[in-house]
Amino acid sequence: MIYTYALFKSNIFETATIARHVVFDNISEAILVLDQENKIIDMNNIAEKIFNIKSKLAIGQDVCTEFKEYQEIIKYIYEEKETSFNCEIKIKNKLYYFKGKLTLINNNRGKGKVIVLSDNTEQVLMIKKLEYYGITDVLTGVYNRKYFYKIAKEKIEACSDKKHMSLLMMDIDKFKIINDTYGHPTGDIVLKKVMNICKELLGKKYYIGRYGGEEFLILLDNANSEKALEIGETIRRRIENLEILHDNKCIKITSSFGIFTSVRERDLENMIKFADKALYEAKSLGRNRVSIKMGNS
Incomplete structure (x- = not known):
């Protein structure tokens, strides 16, 4: 998540086009890139896979409409501030636990947001299992x-x-x-x-x-x-x-x-x-x- 944050803050994608394919789509976290009006500019392969949304269809759409089922994420977008969060969401009847980070982007190319979601499901379920055995x-x-x-x-x-x-x-x-x-x-x-x-x-x-x-x-x-x-x-x-x-x-x-x-x-x-x-x-x-x-x- 720190690496992803650094990529966007340094505008590396503006100077290295190859990074879009080699790095962005192969980062293990799900990434959503929004403009200042909360329209989806981009999303990587992991985000497509987890949310079963095709980027070609989602790009240009309002994130609050495309992700209306996932209010646990949307509520942080409305806050309009950088934040880290944990959320629990159900996708196709399967429960996922994510660590999230919302970063505000403000540079000479414009304003926007980057949401990075790290799948923490395995670790959370392990903790819950240990807690269960403890009581x-x-x-x-x-x-x-x-x-x-x-x-x-x-x-x-x-x-x-x-x-x-x-x-x-x-x-x-x-x-x-x-x-x-x-x-x-x-x-x-x-x-x-x-x-x-x-x-x-x-x-x-x-x-x-x-x-x-x-x-x-x-x-x-x-x-x-x-x-x-x-x-x-x-x-x-x-x-x-x-x-x-x-x-x-x-x-x-x-x-x-x-x-x-x-x-x-x-x-x-x-x-x-x-x-x-x-x-x-x-x-x-x-x-x-x-x-x-x-x-x-």
Whole structure:
């Protein structure tokens, strides 16, 4: 991008015609050259390829018309100032991430703009992938324990004293027997399917984290005891009706739930402790049930 900037600032294309073919069209960045009225003067091969626009048809046209689908780029052209930017745009249903630089040209040949777009998609996707692995339990697709604690503490602290906050702890009943009988790969399938049910039912409104092994935590933001019980029972029934095939045999599983709900308790560790007690109660009463403990209101 620095090299391209230098080429235009030094007017090298005016003194070396060969550069137009050897350099301009072979630069790895997409380049758009505009006049002072934002009409396209030129664009290189990379720009043609990325945006699927033929330069022969685009030259002389208003860039805001030709690139009307890409407002993330157009908005910087309207600002009429030199700037560097990052943008995310969709081209033919594929998402691209670009580093961009807009340079103003003002010389004896006239005024204009040069937009240089460097495709940063691979690097951005790699960063997003690393971020995903940093916060996610890879097996089940829910938050890992560390990140769940972080986001749960933030939500709890931000919740007003007048709102209910509930924490649900769930456990797959006799999961060790499943692993011992059918093997750990089948156990992994069970965990995935159970979490798929939870994600489907809860959507993005609530937060799910893997506490450890076959135990999971669900933060029910602004949910009172009735709502928390309803959610717990809904998930429990769906898991109870789940059928998992293994070697032509149907595996049936159940789950137990402990819920703690309060309008005053704002310590996550305490909430986990009370939810764990409620879960122990559900197990001691025969499993495949939901138990709840209420905090002081």
